[in-house]
Amino acid sequence: MKAVETDVLIIGAGPAGLAAAFETASRGLDVTVIDESLSLGGQLIQQTQNLSSLPSDLSPMRGFELAAHLIKQIEEYDIRYLLGHRVIGFYQDGTIGITDEVDVFPVKTKKMIVATGAAENAVAFPKWTLPGVLTIGAAQTLINRDFVKPGNDAVIVGSSDFAMDVALQLSEVGVQVKGIVEKSTGVLSRNTEKVKQVNKIGIPIYVDSSIVEARGMGAVEEIVIKQEDRVFTEKADLVCIDGGRSPILDIFYQLGTSFGFQKELGGWVPQYNKDFQTDCKDVFLAGNAAGVSTQGALVLTGRLAGMNVCEALGAVSKETAAVEKKGLWKELEIVETKYNLDIWHARNRHVDNFTHPVLKDQFIS
Numbered sequence: 600m601k602a603v604e605t606d607v608l609i610i611g612a613g614p615a616g617l618a619a620a621f622e623t624a625s626r627g628l629d630v631t632v633i634d635e636s637l638s639l640g641g642q643l644i645q646q647t648q649n650l651s652s653l654p655s656d657l658s659p660m661r662g663f664e665l666a667a668h669l670i671k672q673i674e675e676y677d678i679r680y681l682l683g684h685r686v687i688g689f690y691q692d693g694t695i696g697i698t699d700e701v702d703v704f705p706v707k708t709k710k711m712i713v714a715t716g717a718a719e720n721a722v723a724f725p726k727w728t729l730p731g732v733l734t735i736g737a738a739q740t741l742i743n744r745d746f747v748k749p750g751n752d753a754v755i756v757g758s759s760d761f762a763m764d765v766a767l768q769l770s771e772v773g774v775q776v777k778g779i780v781e782k783s784t785g786v787l788s789r790n791t792e793k794v795k796q797v798n799k800i801g802i803p804i805y806v807d808s809s810i811v812e813a814r815g816m817g818a819v820e821e822i823v824i825k826q827e828d829r830v831f832t833e834k835a836d837l838v839c840i841d842g843g844r845s846p847i848l849d850i851f852y853q854l855g856t857s858f859g860f861q862k863e864l865g866g867w868v869p870q871y872n873k874d875f876q877t878d879c880k881d882v883f884l885a886g887n888a889a890g891v892s893t894q895g896a897l898v899l900t901g902r903l904a905g906m907n908v909c910e911a912l913g914a915v916s917k918e919t920a921a922v923e924k925k926g927l928w929k930e931l932e933i934v935e936t937k938y939n940l941d942i943w944h945a946r947n948r949h950v951d952n953f954t955h956p957v958l959k960d961q962f963i964s
């Protein structure tokens with residue numbers, strides 16, 4: 600593979616990266632998208648649930664439909680795709696090291712947008728390393744992307760919106776969901792409609808409860824649950840852990856950006872300003888990498904990062920950019936406050952904490 604030179608390197612081809620690609624490529628910039636996966640769409644491609652909190656120009660649609668829509672939107676532009684490639688390092692001369700797992704080759708870019716998404720957090724309990732204990736995202740990927748039924752009898756640990764979606768998706772493919780175990784005193788999902796659907800198909804939700812241990816010889820066979828003073832056992836060959844998600848930070852660590860802690864955004868998040876620009880001046884970010892949020896917000900942050908890169912590279916006038924950015928922030932406010940006001944407040948706190956950044960020139964010249 601030859602060295603690449605580009606205006607904008609977008610790392611991650613999920614909803615945020617694809618939205619940023621549209622924003623930048625449609626304004627005439629030379630755009631390169633890299634993703635370690637072999638297809639575009641990121642984690643959207645296994646999401647069969649309906650996404651309702653999308654920006655007003657997008658109608659409600661399923662996750663994989665949103666991926667298809669965003670991919671179609673960029674079809675007409677001459678974007679360079681490096682799929683099955685990973686960013687592995689940054690050199691002091693401003694070059695970025697990319698590998699296709701065989702060779703390493705350099706990429707030179709004027710600006711970079713990091714949209715590497717979020718990783719699922721584990722919840723540990725005795726014997727949680729037994730085969731059959733998965734994250735809910737892994738279970739979702741198996742059923743919806745790989746068409747593999749991961750078990751017959753499942754228990755889900757955690758009760759977020761994501762847990763409700765996966766409980767319904769597992770049931771649809773014939774997995775019997777024996778229960779949802781939640782340590783808080785109430786269900787965490789804010790989607791009352793989804794919770795109603797879960798109740799309707801008879802999946803019990805145990806609040807104020809925890810997993811005592813998993814049991815089994817070589818694989819999980821049963822799970823011991825404690826609810827207040829009652830301890831009981833459920834037969835299960837599948838345990839799906841919903842421990843929340845945290846931004847993937849590897850690339851930011853390598854770049855040397857600074858971080859701030861915002862629990863509501865998933866924990867440690869790279870510092871960024873209203874332009875979604877980190878304190879490495881040529882590095883912007885978007886999507887769950889900028890704080891775990893809802894799909895609509897992820898798309899909007901991708902558009903915002905893209906618009907700011909266009910402005911920085913002179914592909915759009917300051918006046919046009921100002922109008923567009925104002926509209927995008929307004930839309931972000933609408934989408935995010937509707938979904939979860941705490942996330943919107945945390946995002947604003949995070950941005951406000953970064954009002955006087957010392958922008959570093961390092962890595963990209």
Ligand SMILES: Cc1cc2nc3c(=O)[nH]c(=O)nc-3n(C[C@H](O)[C@H](O)[C@H](O)COP(=O)(O)OP(=O)(O)OC[C@H]3O[C@@H](n4cnc5c(N)ncnc54)[C@H](O)[C@@H]3O)c2cc1C
Pocket residue numbers: 610611612613614615616633634635636640641642643646684685686687714715716717718719735736737739740761764844847850885886887888893894897
């Ligand atoms: C398994 C799984 C299932 C999920 N299911 C749901 C769900 O049902 N509902 C929901 O609301 N949220 C779900 N999520 C959360 C998910 O993060 C968001 O739905 C959304 O896809 C995030 O968009 P994004 O663009 O920020 O990142 P992603 O869609 O995660 O895309 C990031 C992309 O970056 C690529 N990447 C990361 N690091 C590198 C690197 N170093 N080099 C090259 N490429 C890299 C990844 O391969 C990935 O394709 C899930 C997450 C996971 C991990």
